Amino acid sequence: MRDWPVWTLRRPALCYWLIIDIVALAIVTYVIISTPTPSPSDIGRFAAIAGTAGAVIIGSSIYSHRLGETERNPWAAHLSYLTAGGLALPPNLLVLLLFGPALHCLLAQRPETHRWLFTLSSTTIAVFATRYLIGWSKPHVSLLVLVLAGAILLTLRAALIACGLKLRRPTASFEENVGEPIDVILGIVAVSIGGLMGCVAESNAVHALIAGPSLALLDRAAQLPQWRRSAQRDAKTGLANAVHWDSRARYELNKASSRTRPVAVMLLDLDHFKKVNDEVGHLAGDAALAAISLLLRGTVRRGDLVGRFGGEEFVVLLPEATPEEAESVAERVRKAVASLRVPTMATDGKPHELRGLTVSIGVATTTRFGYELPDLLVAADAALLAAKAYGRNLVSMA
Numbered sequence: 001m002r003d004w005p006v007w008t009l010r011r012p013a014l015c016y017w018l019i020i021d022i023v024a025l026a027i028v029t030y031v032i033i034s035t036p037t038p039s040p041s042d043i044g045r046f047a048a049i050a051g052t053a054g055a056v057i058i059g060s061s062i063y064s065h066r067l068g069e070t071e072r073n074p075w076a077a078h079l080s081y082l083t084a085g086g087l088a089l090p091p092n093l094l095v096l097l098l099f100g101p102a103l104h105c106l107l108a109q110r111p112e113t114h115r116w117l118f119t120l121s122s123t124t125i126a127v128f129a130t131r132y133l134i135g136w137s138k139p140h141v142s143l144l145v146l147v148l149a150g151a152i153l154l155t156l157r158a159a160l161i162a163c164g165l166k167l168r169r170p171t172a173s174f175e176e177n178v179g180e181p182i183d184v185i186l187g188i189v190a191v192s193i194g195g196l197m198g199c200v201a202e203s204n205a206v207h208a209l210i211a212g213p214s215l216a217l218l219d220r221a222a223q224l225p226q227w228r229r230s231a232q233r234d235a236k237t238g239l240a241n242a243v244h245w246d247s248r249a250r251y252e253l254n255k256a257s258s259r260t261r262p263v264a265v266m267l268l269d270l271d272h273f274k275k276v277n278d279e280v281g282h283l284a285g286d287a288a289l290a291a292i293s294l295l296l297r298g299t300v301r302r303g304d305l306v307g308r309f310g311g312e313e314f315v316v317l318l319p320e321a322t323p324e325e326a327e328s329v330a331e332r333v334r335k336a337v338a339s340l341r342v343p344t345m346a347t348d349g350k351p352h353e354l355r356g357l358t359v360s361i362g363v364a365t366t367t368r369f370g371y372e373l374p375d376l377l378v379a380a381d382a383a384l385l386a387a388k389a390y391g392r393n394l395v396s397m398a
Contacts, residue, residue: 009114013167017118020160024121027128028095035092045201046085046093048208052197053081053100056215064223075101076190076222077215082123083153083194084208086131087139087146088201094131098124118164126157141199150191158187171298186222193218234308236286237293245307249317250373252305256319257371263319264326264365265373267380268296268333270312271358271392280346280354287344288354292337299336300329315377323365323397330361330395338393358393360384368398 009017038046057074078101085097101120130153134145162177169176178184193214201208234241240248249265256263270292277285289312296306296314305317316333318326342354362384364376379398387396 009168013164016164016167017114020118020125020164021121024124027124028098031091031095031128035090038090038093041205042090042093044205045088045208046096048201048205049081049084049088049197050097050100052209052212053077053097053215056212056219057100060216060219074219074222076186077219079123079153079157079187080190080194080197080215080218082127083150083191084198084201084211086127086149086153087134087141087195087198091128091131091136094127098127119161122160122164123157125160126153129156141202146195146199150188150195153191154184154187169298171302173302182224186218189218190222237289237308239293239296239314240305240307242307242309245305245309245315245317246373248305249307252317252319253366253371253373253376256366261320262322262365262367263317263371263376264321264323264363265376265380266316266318266326266330266333267309267362267377267384268314268316268359269361269384269388270337271360271388273312276354276357280344280352284342284344284346284352284354288342288357291340291342292357292359295336295340296333299333304329315380321365323363323367326363326365327395327397330363334359334361334393334395360387360392361395362387362398363395364398 057077060074060077081100082094082097085094089097098120101116101123130149131139133152134140134149139145139149158178165172165177179187193211197208197211197215200210233239233244239245253263270288273285273288276288289308292314293306293308296316300306300316301318301321303319305319307315309315316329318329321329337357337359340355340357342357344352344354346352362380362382364379364383366376369375369379383396383398387394390396
């Protein structure tokens with residue numbers, strides 16, 4: 001249990017996540033104990049909603065697998081049928097619908113099970129809080145209630161999850177915690193389809209099957225933001241890849257140029273990194289790269305753009321940074337890397353702690369080299385080579 005990834009969370013995040021999990025478990029336990037046995041008509045509605053959602057998610061998963069697509073997350077479909085269940089089912093059958101996302105987590109064998117559990121717990125609290133507000137025993141379904149239920153469910157769920165993610169990593173951006181505008185739109189579409197599905201199931205359970213095509217289209221559409229983000233991120237570190245970083249950096253430089261605001265570029269290269277791969281193993285090297293990426297995001301300023309250029313080389317764009325500020329950030333990063341300890345596994349299978357990692361950093365600023373990205377990168381690279389030549393573990397200003 002001591003090796004579980006959940007224990008790596010910051011203490012405030014760990015306490016918050018555990019509280020959310022415990023509250024969700026308490027709600028589910030109360031619902032199971034206190035809700036009377038469902039009627040045959042309730043069971044029929046449950047079968048229609050669960051069967052439609054299950055067929056869509058399984059069918060979409062098979063289709064994605066045949067196309068060789070990357071890991072998918074049917075969160076929008078889950079949200080949709082949970083909304084339908086919240087309107088049309090008794091609370092104990094609504095609990096059974098929650099097994100859908102729970103089973104998806106187990107079958108997908110996600111590396112961050114604790115995060116999926118936290119998301120599921122937050123969703124559980126939001127679903128039952130919404131149900132309580134619109135009528136616990138028998139929801140009062142009307143257009144106003146549908147709009148209110150959808151707004152409460154989306155807002156409460158997003159707030160619970162965003163708070164936990166913020167506590168996990170205080171430097172994370174608003175979009176990283178809450179999601180991009182497309183995620184919000186997909187959430188609205190999901191609860192809308194779920195609301196219509198619930199209303200139809202309430203009058204005639206079989207008619208809920210008509211929501212299948214809409215749910216299938218929603219499930220496919222919900223993968224688009226994830227595929228786009230995957231194409232923009234480096235697989236090993238989660239940082240912006242070279243292509244995406246280049247695009248974002250050019251945009252920021254053009255914006256800064258029009259306002260005559262200073263910008264800096266930092267190039268970082270881990271010293272003697274080949275030695276880590278050769279002596280401890282490539283898996284240990286990957287662990288070090290992942291640890292460095294987390295350190296960078298937590299050490300640079302809010303709004304700085306961190307990317308991986310490949311190998312052991314990283315790059316950071318620092319908007320609104322004077323040469324003095326850029327040098328200060330670079331020194332902070334250098335010292336943080338020098339004190340880093342990375343628990344990993346050696347090639348013999350025994351636990352190993354990487355220590356003594358150092359980084360050489362080259363910094364170039366628009367104050368001296370202008371706002372063209374190639375010029376800044378060339379200057380920063382020359383400064384990086386100078387730092388290497390002078391003994392490594394240094395910051396060199398171009």
